[in-house]
Amino acid sequence: MRPHLLALLAKEPAHGYExxxxxxxxxxxxxxxxxxxxxxVTLGRLEKDGLIRAVDVEQSNRPNKKVYYLTAKGRxxxxxxxxxxxxxxxVRDEFFMKxxxxxxxxxxxxxxxxxRQRRHYLSLMGDLNDLMxxxxxxxxxxxxxxxxxxxxxxxxxDWLERCQEDLA
Amino acid sequence: xxTVVKTVNLVKIYQDGAVxxxxxxxxxxxxxxGEFVAIMGPSxxxxxxxxxxxxxLDTRTSGEIWLDxxxxxxxxxxxxxxxxxxxxxxxxxxxxxxANMTVGDNVELPALLAxxxxxxxxxxxxxxxxxxxxTDRAGAAPAQLSGGEQQRVALARALANEPSxxxxxxPTGNLDSRNTRDVLRLLSEVHKExxxxxMVTHDARVASLADRxxxxxxxEIVDDGRIARRRTRTAGEVIDLR
Numbered sequence: 001m002r003p004h005l006l007a008l009l010a011k012e013p014a015h016g017y018e019x020x021x022x023x024x025x026x027x028x029x030x031x032x033x034x035x036x037x038x039x040x041v042t043l044g045r046l047e048k049d050g051l052i053r054a055v056d057v058e059q060s061n062r063p064n065k066k067v068y069y070l071t072a073k074g075r076x077x078x079x080x081x082x083x084x085x086x087x088x089x090x091v092r093d094e095f096f097m098k099x100x101x102x103x104x105x106x107x108x109x110x111x112x113x114x115x116r117q118r119r120h121y122l123s124l125m126g127d128l129n130d131l132m133x134x135x136x137x138x139x140x141x142x143x144x145x146x147x148x149x150x151x152x153x154x155x156x157x158d159w160l161e162r163c164q165e166d167l168a
Numbered sequence: 169x170x171t172v173v174k175t176v177n178l179v180k181i182y183q184d185g186a187v188x189x190x191x192x193x194x195x196x197x198x199x200x201x202g203e204f205v206a207i208m209g210p211s212x213x214x215x216x217x218x219x220x221x222x223x224x225l226d227t228r229t230s231g232e233i234w235l236d237x238x239x240x241x242x243x244x245x246x247x248x249x250x251x252x253x254x255x256x257x258x259x260x261x262x263x264x265x266x267a268n269m270t271v272g273d274n275v276e277l278p279a280l281l282a283x284x285x286x287x288x289x290x291x292x293x294x295x296x297x298x299x300x301x302x303t304d305r306a307g308a309a310p311a312q313l314s315g316g317e318q319q320r321v322a323l324a325r326a327l328a329n330e331p332s333x334x335x336x337x338x339p340t341g342n343l344d345s346r347n348t349r350d351v352l353r354l355l356s357e358v359h360k361e362x363x364x365x366x367m368v369t370h371d372a373r374v375a376s377l378a379d380r381x382x383x384x385x386x387x388e389i390v391d392d393g394r395i396a397r398r399r400t401r402t403a404g405e406v407i408d409l410r
Contacts, residue, residue, distance in 0.1 A: 111385070111390050111391075112391075115383050115390060115391030115393075116391075118208065118381065118383060118391070119381050119391075119393055119394075119395055119396070120396075121372065122206075122372060122375055122376045122378075122381060122395045123376070123395050123396040123397065123398065125372045125373060125375070125376035126376040126377070126395065126397060127398065128373075128376075129352065129373060129376055129377065132349075133353075147345060150372070150373060153372055154371070154372045154373075157370075157372045158370070161208075161209075161210050164209075164210060164385065165210045168385070
């Protein structure tokens with residue numbers, strides 16, 4: 001979450017709760033809602049590393065709140081994050097490990113593992129379908145996130161079929 | 169209500185010159201009224217052959233096929249044609265629309281052939297075209313439509329006679345994601361209304377609407393089970409792109 005918070009703070013200074021809201025508003029219901037405690041812990045670490053700094057803002061009737069802003073060093077780290085290529089698709093897949101290793105031990109046969117996994121993927125896809133039907137089509141970011149997850153899942157299913165053809 | 173589809177040790181062997189090629193090797197399948205069954209499996213596993221046999225578009229080599237409690241594998245071709253007209257809707261990957269009829273008439277015709285009154289057939293046509301966002305295309309010829317639109321017309325046509333069984337073979341093969349969404353919506357609506365559906369598909373989005381998944385491999389059923397639904401999950405837990 002570190003670079004995500006840096007990016008939001010590069011836009012404008014904010015306090016912890018505003019950052020939580022900004023993440024939720026940008027990514028919609030499809031994104032795991034960040035826990036406020038987790039955000040404060042991350043902000044503390046970013047501050048310790050000198051990537052952000054905090055100022056206390058007085059509030060009437062309430063304790064002071066801390067507003068964070070990005071430092072020059074923080075901007076460098078953010079730019080490096082934006083510039084570097086993002087990790088490609090994973091090559092180590094937990095299911096594939098099971099599929100290859102479990103039959104060697106006689107615990108399970110491959111056909112049964114593949115069939116069960118296929119139904120599991122479809123059940124996950126059903127959840128995504130539900131989520132998509134509950135998301136407003138105008139919410140482009142959330143829709144694209146769901147669509148991305150669907151395409152990944154479709155690729156997993158296609159790969160499962162290849163495994164079935166060659167291994168089962 | 170009786171089982172909609174029942175097959176008993178269904179076999180199909182194609183003859184490729186001197187070599188017999190078994191495509192379906194002893195399938196026992198039961199589909200109950202209102203069930204939505206997705207059929208998946210690698211290419212060459214016998215999926216298409218199976219649904220074609222269920223629709224009488226391909227003859228079986230041996231075994232039995234029962235539809236709505238009546239044995240049908242022994243029917244003549246003309247009896248099959250009558251059965252398809254009244255009881256079965258079919259959607260293929262390549263849509264097979266009647267080229268010299270308008271989109272609207274393509275959808276209305278099956279209902280009329282199945283004996284619906286002109287008024288009912290017209291209402292059915294209008295509600296199906298509306299559900300698939302095709303109302304403004306009703307007067308067009310099929311050739312004027314995009315592939316995605318033609319596929320949606322094919323689905324509307326297949327549903328026009330309110331078939332007791334909807335058979336589909338890769339019905340979203342030509343659709344982009346927006347068109348797929350309309351098709352998904354209509355399929356889940358008619359399924360909720362009790363439409364029995366047997367569908368071959370590679371598309372996980374469509375397959376995930378089904379109640380049950382049948383996996384074929386080498387012409388045999390290797391898995392047949394329900395697709396779990398977990399509606400209680402909160403949204404944030406669903407997506408974790410790796």
